[in-house]
Amino acid sequence: MALRRAGQGTRARTGPPRRPGTLAALLVAALCLGPLVPLLLRSGEGGLGAADAAALRFTLLQAALSAGLSVALAIPVARALARRRFPGRGALITLLGAPFLLPVLVAVMGLLALFGRNGLLNAALAALGLPPVSIYGLHGVVLAHLFLNLPLATRLLLQGWLDVPAERFRLAAALNAPVWALIERPMLARTVPGAFATIFALCLTSFSVALILGGGPAATTLELAIYQAIRFEADFPTAARLALLQYALCGAAALLALRLAPGAMGQGGPGRAVQRWDAKGRAADALWIALAALFLLLPLGLAGWRGLAGLPDLPPEAGPAALRSLGVALAASALTLLLALALALHGGRLAQLAGALPLAASSLVLGTGLLLILRPLTTPATLALPVTALLDALAALPFALRSLAPAIAEIESRHGRLADSLNLTGPSRLRRLTLPLARPALGFAGGLAAALSVGNLGVIALFAGEDQTTLPLLMARLMGAYRMDAAAGVGLLIAAMALLLFWILDRMGRADAAP
Template sequence: MNTRTDRQIRIGAGIAAALLALGFLLGGILVLLVVSDQAPDVVAPLADPYVRSILGFTLMQAGLSTLLSVVLAIPLALALHRARFAGKRAILRLFLLPQALPVLAGALAVITIWGRNGVVSDGLAAVGLPQLDVYGLTGILVAHVFFNMPLAARLFVAALDRVPAEGWKLAGQLALPPFTVFRTIEWPALRSALPGASALIFMLCVTSFTIVLVLGGGPAATTLEVAVYQALRYDFDPGRAIGLSIIQIVLTALVLVATLILGRDPAGGFGTGGRARRFDARSRVRDVGDGLVVVLGTLFVVSPFAAILVSGLAADLTRLVREATVQEAAITSLLVAAAAASLSLLVSMLVLMAIEALRFGKRPGAARRGTRIGLETATSLVLVVSPVIVGAGWFLALRQVTDVLAAAPYVVVATNAVMAMPFIVRIIGPALSQANAETGKLAEGLGLTGAARFALVDWPAMRRPLALAFAFSLALSFGDLGAIALFGSSDFVTLPYLLLQRMGSYRTADAAGLALILGLVTVALMGLVERGFAGREETGR
């Protein structure tokens, strides 16, 4: 097999994988259109004052969440990048956990820390101040900042890592003061990552489901995603659900297109933080300020994990672990997560290798560039589609050919697999791209193809980030409540769904214990990251 044939096979396989993912997303919507037996009406929902209020609240909470996450992440990223202490990389790795922590467990932790009976409220009451109420916009904002501020900080640290070493050396040689370093080096790097980070967080907040479902507190704090779920779960009105979903897709797609026009990837790569040696002048005042920012930021991220640990230990863990329902739910969660992560990893790797074949192939014309951009865009478009809509569509389709309960696990696995793709692509993609930029032409010249090219070029580059990607997607699927919330039943129960049931029946002690179990398993899964980064240090993205 020659290199041209090998490239064509890679491109063909990647296009097929991307079409499979997009077909799954669009197929679910088409099935709902057929079931509703009418064209989706977007104008009618917008004429409804309640829907307009939902739309306004969705935009407001997403905008405020994005603003708070980015504004708080910038000084934290600067402080972490300037910091010179042994635990810096450990903190950067810790910042991976909020995205992988089961959202339901995170929401419970927010209640424990910031609720009326939480630690912060007790402290406020002790000094004579009113207690906090986390149900509504306040709780949603706190939860979104907890999950997304560390993500934004990591993206900004990665942008600072990409500053050429010569820039830091020149700043040191010229003895530039801190403000000048910020204005000429740090801010341009942050500004380049700002559109992409903001767009990614905005899309995640617009499509937020579990946080709003748990912390919304009523109709006044409902988003489009929750309204779609209610239209399908309680009213079974596919036409209304699709109309609301189209509104949500248009909103998030406009943000995606805007970032693509700006030339920024809305889900740029992130890793565990590379080595960036700085030579700019030290400032004692700035070092003290940076240390304070790092401590406060780390405490904000760590406190929910501590809350989960403390409240969970107060539950009857022995009884919970021995409970047959909990054991079955845990096994089901692990099987679903393993299947979803494996499928997502396979599809994402095929798409990535196709992108690299198109980028570094001989004479990449306009058609190849267009195909490459299409593949890159396809991996981000899944962020704008509601998993509830997709799952409902395919669930109804499979109901025509098989038993409903038998179809549910397959729908949940496929939905979780597709939804994890953007994160996997952004974890593995930068390393694979760098490897092909450095050795791709040499591999072409040597005629490396097939398994030999994969073993000598692709695998060494992907091995470490692949461990992170698999563990990350495994944890995301393990703690997901999006698809299972619609299709969970007495015969198909995962740990997040069981946790939601115990919360609904006001069994708070059991809910706290299950949240701890979810968190511990997630941390154990994320322990696979250590394997991915064992050995030599990884360079910055």
């Protein structure tokens, strides 16, 4: 009996290898916290100047406005999607995930085609004899964030509606009770704060949007101020102080978002429509759905149309830049998968904290710290591509881990005891059990990391010289030189590469995957 208990205790302690997860957690912590050291050493004792304080205020203002508008407008859209069935509903809900994969610069290009100086809106205003409108400044930054984050807010709130048991709506209808006051408003009180905090945290790291649509003393974010201090003024103490401030803001916002995130009740996925007995408001629901679809589809369509027209104007540098972007994306995807798999296998509190840590540090802030470390040792441009791949991998890690960790936990829950009884441990367990069953999650996570990396403009803008230009950096330079046709062509190339990489890697994970 004692031997049997001892054997059971030993089997209970078997399971997936945890040491790689511990090493991965320490590596992530070192990469996210290590760059703080040179930032602290170079920050000096100076305080924030007037321009720095203005950048802080603008950063907080645009993030609050962007998150508030995204959530407020997502409420009627998510409510309409939750309670209506119509042809194309599933495709529209799938489309809501597209802006997350879409490179930010491509989204900005679509908005410029619609609201820019030579866009459709100003062309219509000119035909009516009205003065043009400008997309640049605070309202342009907020508009771009609204385009990028309204779909995310809609998905978050839609899941809140779908988590409500259908019996509650049936009971409310039977009693002729107000559904909004008794069911929907309390649900929103639980889900809205988490959605707002999540989008607020994302909008704090808006380098690409602010670079193209912001600028100027009145519309400069902290990240843009860091970039300007390094690239144009070589003022590293100021850049270090701003980077520390940005790190603190992102860390606080990430912790708040994690704390406010509601736990799902698991009643159904986003493709399900809630069965409702209150049929009022059909016209209003149809209007909200149509407006949301138009707001998403029109800029995407214009970006694609301008991209096709701009393909003949692609500069010669586009080919080498595409190869660099592809190499960086594949390297970032591979590194993301290694770290996420190790952390998911660990499954402990340490792994969870390490997986959330990159949310507190934007790539530009970490790049600033690494730049200060590398400058005395080598020319930063020589390491531009490896550093970019490394930081892109860190940026995608929280999303990859969110996809992979539940899959690993499910595998262990279903097959862990049998594997323990067969003494299937270590690399053999990983090769024969975990990897075959986790292939769909691995393919999705790898595709997501590659797609995000292809369109990311951040640290490469600090490090790259002329021979390290990637597609996002090339597009930004073309837009800065007002070569909009060529920039649109590069943007279409970026979008095609991002979607193709995601499709290929996700498909590789699902093809012949073990059931």
